[in-house]
């Protein structure tokens with residue numbers, strides 16, 4: 629969280645746009661909106677899409693620039709903007725008692741994003757380690773509440789960072805879901821260990837192919853990093869000179885234009901290539917609630933904590949269901965469907981610790 633700053637951006641969640649076919653997506657302004665859809669089309673249309681593609685690339689570069697710390701420093705109204713933003717999205721720590729009142733009589737279920745939420749943002753994605761104190765906190769949390777990690781990362785990679793077998797894991801933006809492998813209160817009587825869902829498995833060979841091509845295509849751009857997340861691929865910009873961002877996006881586009889079944893979403897100094905299926909973190913949240921037996925229940929209170937645009941799908945899902953709440957992790961004003969905010973992973977840990985203590989106290993009082 630410390631290295632990434634965020635300015636007000638478009639509210640569109642990645643899921644919103646994912647349902648549009650390429651032609652409709654072309655009419656949507658992409659600034660901060662989630663993704664570019666590049667499709668193989670008959671020649672005349674392709675020309676139009678290429679022009680639109682360039683426009684989108686420029687818009688995407690602008691959006692990435694706007695969210696970089698150097699640009700934020702020159703924003704005079706930032707403090708004022710932040711004050712009014714925090715009134716709309718108050719700190720989940722300050723509002724802890726109210727939040728707990730809202731959950732009264734309901735089963736809390738926890739959903740946690742990984743990067744920027746449980747671990748601070750760092751330059752090297754392979755070194756985004758979680759602190760031992762955060763691990764201890766999440767372990768305790770899972771003793772009292774069913775807990776899932778929902779991430780854009782490959783499931784196995786995030787498991788290696790978190791190393792808690794009692795959790796649910798939804799990797800590749802929810803396209804790779806797995807139940808706990810260690811028995812806990814929440815899976816003893818259920819079929820949790822058997823929970824396994826991979827709605828995009830047919831895309832595996834395509835994703836591997838695209839990964840290889842992206843590795844090759846982007847190797848001429850210093851600092852670019854391509855990460856294979858199994859059902860999606862990330863192309864990292866964080867260590868690339870800003871002047872080279874457009875070039876890098878053109879390299880990505882040149883690969884993607886041959887794959888109309890893949891789409892592009894934007895994250896924190898990263899673009900993510902994923903299947904065009906109607907599946908996102910919001911759908912994963914819903915799937916996990918069903919797996920836990922809360923399909924049509926009113927007595928469930930899901931809490932989703934995340935920092936990125938792809939988490940907006942989950943925040944929106946909770947709003948649509950009228951259940952629980954979303955907490956956005958951000959130090960800077962950002963348009964969101966979450967209800968509350970926390971500034972950085974340390975505050976996330978504090979919030980989780982308070983939840984554990986609250987539960988312990990309420991159990992003792994029984």
Ligand SMILES: O=P(O)(O)OC[C@H]1O[C@H](O[C@H]2O[C@H](CO)[C@@H](O)[C@H](O)[C@H]2O)[C@H](O)[C@@H](O)[C@@H]1O
Nearest residue numbers: 742743749750751753756779780862866896898
């Ligand atoms: O859904 P998430 O768990 O938030 O995953 C989204 C992406 O997170 C990772 O990238 C981000 O964190 C990196 C490490 O701090 C940082 O270097 C990068 O700039 C961020 O975008 C991950 O590496 C990506 O594959 C995920 O898609």
